[in-house]
Every structure is written in C-alpha cells, then in structure tokens.
Amino acid sequence: MYDYLIVGAGLYGSVFARVMTDAGKKVLVIDKRSHIGGNCYTEQIEGINVHKYGAHIFHTNDEEVWKFVNRYASFNRYTNSPVANYNGELYSLPFNMYTFNRMWGVVTPDEAKSKIDEQRKEAGIKEPSNLEEQAISLVGKDIYEKLIKGYTQKQWGRPCNELPASIIKRLPVRFTFDNNYFNALYQGIPIGGYTKLFEKLLEGIEVRLDTDYASLKGDSIASKVVYTGALDEYFDYKLGRLEYRTVRFETEVLDTDNFQGNAVVNYTDESTPYTRIIEHKFFEFGTQEKTVISREYSSEWKPGDEPFYPVNDDKNDALHEKYAALITAGDVLLGGRMADYKYYDMDVTVRKAIDAAKKELEGND
Numbered sequence: 445m446y447d448y449l450i451v452g453a454g455l456y457g458s459v460f461a462r463v464m465t466d467a468g469k470k471v472l473v474i475d476k477r478s479h480i481g482g483n484c485y486t487e488q489i490e491g492i493n494v495h496k497y498g499a500h501i502f503h504t505n506d507e508e509v510w511k512f513v514n515r516y517a518s519f520n521r522y523t524n525s526p527v528a529n530y531n532g533e534l535y536s537l538p539f540n541m542y543t544f545n546r547m548w549g550v551v552t553p554d555e556a557k558s559k560i561d562e563q564r565k566e567a568g569i570k571e572p573s574n575l576e577e578q579a580i581s582l583v584g585k586d587i588y589e590k591l592i593k594g595y596t597q598k599q600w601g602r603p604c605n606e607l608p609a610s611i612i613k614r615l616p617v618r619f620t621f622d623n624n625y626f627n628a629l630y631q632g633i634p635i636g637g638y639t640k641l642f643e644k645l646l647e648g649i650e651v652r653l654d655t656d657y658a659s660l661k662g663d664s665i666a667s668k669v670v671y672t673g674a675l676d677e678y679f680d681y682k683l684g685r686l687e688y689r690t691v692r693f694e695t696e697v698l699d700t701d702n703f704q705g706n707a708v709v710n711y712t713d714e715s716t717p718y719t720r721i722i723e724h725k726f727f728e729f730g731t732q733e734k735t736v737i738s739r740e741y742s743s744e745w746k747p748g749d750e751p752f753y754p755v756n757d758d759k760n761d762a763l764h765e766k767y768a769a770l771i772t773a774g775d776v777l778l779g780g781r782m783a784d785y786k787y788y789d790m791d792v793t794v795r796k797a798i799d800a801a802k803k804e805l806e807g808n809d
C-alpha cells in the first residue's frame with residue numbers, strides 16, 4: 445500500500461514524488477512510456493544530449509525553484525538566443541533593436557518605437573482581442589508578417605486571429621540590444637542532459653515504466669492518486685476531446701561539426717514545412733566532431749500521438765473546466781501541463797508541484 449500513486453514520471457510527477465518521499469511518504473511513480481522525464485527526456489547520440497521531445501531551456505525568476513532544481517543537477521550558462529530565418533533573411537529573437545534594425549534600418553530605440561507606433565495606428569487596434577492584434581500592437585505589421593504569422597500558423601494550425609493573445613505575450617519585446625529570449629534571473633541546461641536530473645529526482649523512489657494507469661485503476665494500491673496525464677483521457681473522453689498540438693521530430697546525425705551555428709533556428713515563413721531546427725550540441729557548448737539536428741513539424745494531435753501543447757482557446761478551456769469539475773473526491777489530485785491543460789513553463793510546473801506537495805503535507809499533519 446502506497447500513500448501516493450503518481451501517474452506520470454514527467455516534471456510535475458517527479459518533483460511531487462521527491463518532496464513527498466523526503467517527507468517520509470511512500471510513493472509509487474508509474475509512466476506508460478519506457479523512460480522517465482516526460483517530454484524533458486534527453487538521450488545521448490554521438491555523445492550529444494538530444495532533447496527527444498523538443499528544446500527545453502530552464503529559466504526562472506523563482507529563487508526557491510532555482511535552488512530546488514540545482515540540488516539535482518548542475519546547470520550550465522546556456523542563454524537562449526534563437527535566430528529567425530524568413531526566406532533566408534536572418535533576424536534576432538526575441539524582438540529587439542537588432543531585429544528592428546534589420547527590418548527597417550532604424551538605429552535608435554526612439555526610431556524603432558515610432559515605426560511600431562505608426563504601424564499600430566495604421567492597423568487601428570485599440571484593445572487587442574486575439575494573437576494577430578496583440579502581435580501587431582506590440583511589434584507592428586512588418587514583424588508580424590515576417591516573423592510571427594507564418595510561424596504561429598504552422599505551430600498552432602489555426603489563423604492568428606483565432607488564437608488567444610496570451611500565446612504571444614510569452615515573448616519579450618525589447619528596445620535594447622539584448623538577445624536573451626527570456627526575462628529570467630536564472631537560466632541554463634542541466635549539464636549531462638535532463639535525464640540525469642530526473643534520475644536524481646527519482647533516486648530511491650519506486651518507478652514502474654511501461655505501465656498504463658488503466659492497468660492499475662481498479663486496484664486500490666494507494667490512498668491518493670496524483671494524475672499528470674491528459675484529463676480527457678482520464679475520463680475516457682466522455683465529454684468530448686480536448687484539442688492538443690503534437691510535434692514530430694526528424695532527427696539526423698550530420699557529418700559536420702557545425703550545421704547552423706546556433707541551438708535554435710526558427711523558420712518563420714509559411715512555405716518551409718517545419719517550424720524550427722534544433723542543433724542539440726549547442727545547448728551544452730559541444731565540441732563533438734559530428735552534430736545532431738532535429739526538424740520540428742507541428743500538427744493537430746490525434747489518438748496515439750503524444751500531446752505537447754494545449755490549445756487554450758475559450759472552447760477548450762471551457763471543456764477542460766467541465767472535466768475538472770468531475771473530480772469531486774479528494775483522493776485524486778491533478779497537476780502539470782497536461783492535466784491542468786495550461787501552457788506552463790518548466791519552472792511554473794516545479795513551483796506548482798512543490799506547493800501542492802507542501803499543501804498535502806500540511807493537510808495531513
């Protein structure tokens with residue numbers, strides 16, 4: 445008999461399991477996949493840690509979260525500075541003075557601001573109500589057309605005026621020459637890859653891989669269940685399906701030491717079928733003779749695929765709420781990007797798992 449059965453060995457489940465185990469609780473972690481780490485999982489190819497489910501860059505302003513993860517891994521000094529490739533024109537990301545200079549030839553922050561103001565006025569947007577309007581008000585029409593529209597439509601499979609403005613608010617806009625993608629005090633990648641971090645988090649904890657929750661659902665082996673998978677799946681889709689985006693990766697080993705000179709290059713035009721190419725060695729300043737790249741293709745999730753991104757429009761959010769309301773008994777806790785159906789970053793997930801575990805412990809005392 446366990447105190448907690450934790451369904452999912454991803455970030456939320458692993459952090460929750462660690463905190464509970466350290467507090468003396470008996471936990472069992474299961475995962476239907478054959479590895480730990482959820483979508484953060486990395487695997488070595490040619491001595492390079494390959495982010496098997498896409499780029500994961502840890503960044504946070506939360507000091508406690510940063511200290512917590514640093515107990516289980518050493519983080520390097522990687523700073524995310526993606527490059528956008530629009531039909532061969534290269535632009536700096538996030539949107540900053542280098543981007544504005546390349547786009548319009550402007551040199552000073554004032555010049556950049558007036559260019560954006562001019563384009564915002566032309567578009568006549570007062571209160572942005574969707575991603576397209578939000579993007580144009582933040583950076584103007586030219587940047588929207590070249591660096592946002594195509595990328596976003598490929599990534600989300602929906603027109604920008606049908607997507608929530610919140611998606612684009614993730615990206616900073618800066619009137620400085622700072623190419624750091626994140627506004628975060630702390631940033632880095634676990635040296636040796638994310639899998640090592642998860643091995644440490646789960647040290648001394650019973651983990652059963654290749655184990656579906658359905659195979660244990662009837663057995664009462666734990667006082668409480670922590671479920672981190674998709675919530676519609678948990679209820680056998682009885683109220684209908686939530687929409688997700690999935691990503692397919694085409695990974696290649698290349699006989700060159702440097703393919704694109706950067707870890708992340710976004711392809712922002714509509715005609716390139718992939719959204720970005722990741723060159724994994726650059727997450728860890730690798731000096732290997734070869735290189736490994738992954739092209740990312742985004743598409744609508746269908747049964748059998750891995751869900752990656754929730755589609756947080758009103759329709760899906762309302763359905764998720766209905767599902768969440770079906771959990772009335774206190775013996776099932778939900779958490780993480782999938783069960784909460786929220787576009788969480790890793791640090792938010794860690795924070796939520798720590799807080800939920802602490803709350804449980806307080807309730808139990």
Ligand code: UDP
Pocket residue numbers: 528537591592593595596599611612614615710712
């Ligand atoms: N985005 C864009 N152009 C880019 C990069 C991002 O339009 O070159 C938009 C796009 O809508 C994307 C969102 O910003 O979905 C959030 O990007 P982020 O890099 O945070 O996405 P993630 O790394 O989580 O996939």
